[in-house]
Amino acid sequence: MTTTPKALGPTATDTQAIASAASTRYRTQNRRQKFMRNASANIAILSVLILAGTIGATIAYPDTFNFYTTGNLSVLAQQIPVIAIMAIGAGLLMIAGEFDLSLAGVYTVCPFLAALAFTQWGWPFLPAIAMSFLTAALIGATIGFVVNRLRVPSFIASLGMMFVLRGIVRGISISSSTGQPGAISLKPPVWFEWLMAGHLWGPFYMQTLWLAVFGVGAWYLLNRHVFGNHVFATGGDPEAAEKNGIRTKQTKLVAFMICSICSAFAGLMQATRINIIDPGQTLTGLELQAIAACVIGGTYLFGGRGSVLGITLGAVLLVTVENILLLIRAPGEFMPVFIGTIIIVSVILNMNVGAAAGRRRY
Amino acid sequence: MNTAIEKAASTRYTQKSWLDRVRAHPAGNVSLIFLGAIAICVVISLAVPDQFRFLSTANVNVLTRAIPTLGITALGMGLLMISGEFDLSIGATFGLSSYVMVLCYSLGYPVLVGVAAALAIAAVIGFINGWITVYYGIPSFITTLGTLFIFRSGARLVSQNKPLMFAPPEWFEFMTVGKFMGIQMQFVWFLVLAGLSWLILNRHTLGNHFFAVGGNPMAANQVGINVPRTKIAAFVWCALMAATAGVLAITRVKTATTDPQVFMELEAIAACVMGGIALTGGRGSVVGIVIGAVMFHLVKDVILLARLPGFYLDLFVGLVIVFGVTLNQVAKKRY
Numbered sequence: 001m002t003t004t005p006k007a008l009g010p011t012a013t014d015t016q017a018i019a020s021a022a023s024t025r026y027r028t029q030n031r032r033q034k035f036m037r038n039a040s041a042n043i044a045i046l047s048v049l050i051l052a053g054t055i056g057a058t059i060a061y062p063d064t065f066n067f068y069t070t071g072n073l074s075v076l077a078q079q080i081p082v083i084a085i086m087a088i089g090a091g092l093l094m095i096a097g098e099f100d101l102s103l104a105g106v107y108t109v110c111p112f113l114a115a116l117a118f119t120q121w122g123w124p125f126l127p128a129i130a131m132s133f134l135t136a137a138l139i140g141a142t143i144g145f146v147v148n149r150l151r152v153p154s155f156i157a158s159l160g161m162m163f164v165l166r167g168i169v170r171g172i173s174i175s176s177s178t179g180q181p182g183a184i185s186l187k188p189p190v191w192f193e194w195l196m197a198g199h200l201w202g203p204f205y206m207q208t209l210w211l212a213v214f215g216v217g218a219w220y221l222l223n224r225h226v227f228g229n230h231v232f233a234t235g236g237d238p239e240a241a242e243k244n245g246i247r248t249k250q251t252k253l254v255a256f257m258i259c260s261i262c263s264a265f266a267g268l269m270q271a272t273r274i275n276i277i278d279p280g281q282t283l284t285g286l287e288l289q290a291i292a293a294c295v296i297g298g299t300y301l302f303g304g305r306g307s308v309l310g311i312t313l314g315a316v317l318l319v320t321v322e323n324i325l326l327l328i329r330a331p332g333e334f335m336p337v338f339i340g341t342i343i344i345v346s347v348i349l350n351m352n353v354g355a356a357a358g359r360r361r362y
Numbered sequence: 363m364n365t366a367i368e369k370a371a372s373t374r375y376t377q378k379s380w381l382d383r384v385r386a387h388p389a390g391n392v393s394l395i396f397l398g399a400i401a402i403c404v405v406i407s408l409a410v411p412d413q414f415r416f417l418s419t420a421n422v423n424v425l426t427r428a429i430p431t432l433g434i435t436a437l438g439m440g441l442l443m444i445s446g447e448f449d450l451s452i453g454a455t456f457g458l459s460s461y462v463m464v465l466c467y468s469l470g471y472p473v474l475v476g477v478a479a480a481l482a483i484a485a486v487i488g489f490i491n492g493w494i495t496v497y498y499g500i501p502s503f504i505t506t507l508g509t510l511f512i513f514r515s516g517a518r519l520v521s522q523n524k525p526l527m528f529a530p531p532e533w534f535e536f537m538t539v540g541k542f543m544g545i546q547m548q549f550v551w552f553l554v555l556a557g558l559s560w561l562i563l564n565r566h567t568l569g570n571h572f573f574a575v576g577g578n579p580m581a582a583n584q585v586g587i588n589v590p591r592t593k594i595a596a597f598v599w600c601a602l603m604a605a606t607a608g609v610l611a612i613t614r615v616k617t618a619t620t621d622p623q624v625f626m627e628l629e630a631i632a633a634c635v636m637g638g639i640a641l642t643g644g645r646g647s648v649v650g651i652v653i654g655a656v657m658f659h660l661v662k663d664v665i666l667l668a669r670l671p672g673f674y675l676d677l678f679v680g681l682v683i684v685f686g687v688t689l690n691q692v693a694k695k696r697y
Contacts, residue, residue, distance in 0.1 A: 152684055152688055155631075157687075159631070160680040160684035160687075163679045164680035167680065171671065283625070292507060295507075340515075347504045
């Protein structure tokens with residue numbers, strides 16, 4: 001008696017059965033629900049509203065509302081990338097389930113070291129820049145080590161690092177003439193100045209291009225590379241990820257390093273544009289702004305959910321709202337009110353609309 | 363019968379040494395280090411009193427003036443963290459409520475009315491923080507990050523960025539920042555409030571509820587604890603403590619400004635975590651908070667006394683935070 005070998009894959013009837021089972025199990029979602037499941041759904045709607053509002057205001061008051069002028073747009077194009085690149089790094093780390101509160105420290109220390117090496121220690125330019133990025137990677141790796149090996153929550157580890165970096169900035173910024181901490185200027189070669197802050201066309205600057213590079217790079221890493229899968233898995237459910245053979249500690253370490261390098265790059269970009277690095281930058285609350293941008297952009301605070309588009313739009317929104325408030329000459333006091341309200345409202349929206357559309361509830 | 367049970371018990375449970383028992387306490391490790399550090403400081407300052415003026419009246423005064431601001435905010439933050447939430451907006455609460463107190467006084471109301479107004483505003487802020495967090499179910503990190511921005515600008519709107527002089531009546535100054543038998547009154551207030559926090563946490567139902575809600579909110583709900591109300595109470599307590607710290611600090615410097623208090627919230631959280639309070643809630647002690655806050659300034663003080671360059675200040679504070687928490691993590695794993 002001969003037995004026919006068992007079919008290796010699912011047969012036609014199997015496939016049909018599976019399909020029908022699936023159709024009864026999972027309600028098909030309409031287009032709205034599918035869109036709302038996206039991590040950047042709310043921020044996209046909010047951005048479109050702001051876009052519509054600014055266009056409407058420009059049509060209504062073409063003389064007084066100067067939002068769409070080359071001058072204003074180029075201000076935006078130079079300001080947004082700084083916070084957006086930091087937010088992309090912080091967001092990637094947040095998706096992996098960790099925080100970094102030392103961003104503002106890295107943002108100051110790394111360009112400062114580069115400037116110090118180049119202008120005072122007589123290093124050639126490229127090694128100075130390389131050294132500053134290495135320092136950033138080292139800072140990220142240190143936080144990662146403390147979090148992974150010593151099991152200190154990243155909130156505390158990076159807070160400690162923030163104090164350490166503040167101390168270091170204070171130490172290295174003491175000028176020999178006054179004995180007080182002082183600002184330093186990075187005097188980069190012309191080609192580097194162009195590379196970091198050059199003017200391309202109209203309101204577009206090199207910073208805008210860099211933001212695109214970082215955005216696409218992070219998108220590729222998160223959505224098209226195996227590392228992104230690991231990041232989402234690590235942030236979503238570390239134990240499950242670990243059981244699936246993902247080295248969560250290594251993933252976190254790399255995420256910490258990427259985050260630090262992003263802030264160092266943003267710091268270097270800003271230092272090149274305004275040509276001064278002030279030790280007081282550590283106290284400007286940049287880390288909270290970067291986290292705010294991520295959260296507004298739909299990144300889940302405890303990891304496992306988020307998108308590069310959302311994070312970038314979050315940063316764009318923060319800077320644009322500030323810009324609009326300046327344009328309509330609102331008192332400076334109102335600016336933080338808007339940021340605060342947007343943060344709270346967007347998270348409430350993310351949660352409620354998300355739950356309604358079958359998204360994971362907070 | 364009894365002897366058999368006792369015998370069984372004595373074989374089952376080995377008596378832990380006192381060291382193990384101390385270290386099993388949430389603040390055990392850090393208090394041992396604290397005592398060690400104090401002992402070393404005292405010995406060195408007795409040995410070389412001229413180089414290391416740790417025990418000099420001036421230094422003790424500096425310490426007892428500096429500690430209460432951080433300590434009182436940390437007391438509020440600590441109880442809130444035990445119930446599982448954060449408050450990043452205490453810097454704004456600190457500025458706004460103390461400014462309102464000075465404003466009331468400068469408008470001609472009695473100073474106590476000003477204090478009451480400050481506390482009332484703080485209570486409202488705490489309630490708003492708690493209400494948003496609990497009823498929308500968003501992480502308190504986000505809520506208070508948002509309200510930090512909102513109340514900070516609220517404070518600036520009230521003050522129009524103008525500093526306000528404060529010349530309180532003498533009895534009020536004595537009660538808050540005066541010297542009583544050689545001890546700074548701020549420090550007395552700090553100790554009184556620490557005692558009050560201890561009573562709330564360890565001798566009142568509310569404290570039990572704080573621990574339960576922070577440790578496991580679901581279970582707390584199951585046993586009939588009103589989780590939203592408990593959390594809101596913790597938020598209000600935290601804001602009240604921030605306002606108290608503000609009142610004491612402003613009375614000392616005699617000028618109310620609403621400059622943003624950068625890092626106040628992070629320093630308070632750091633002090634609490636150093637004192638063995640779990641970031642995730644449900645674990646902690648008042649002794650730990652107090653020691654955490656004192657350690658924070660002790661490190662700074664020793665560095666200043668040892669005449670090390672200023673940049674070591676932040677550096678060491680950072681290292682001490684990470685080191686303290688590492689020790690706590692080790693303790694949590696072992697005991």
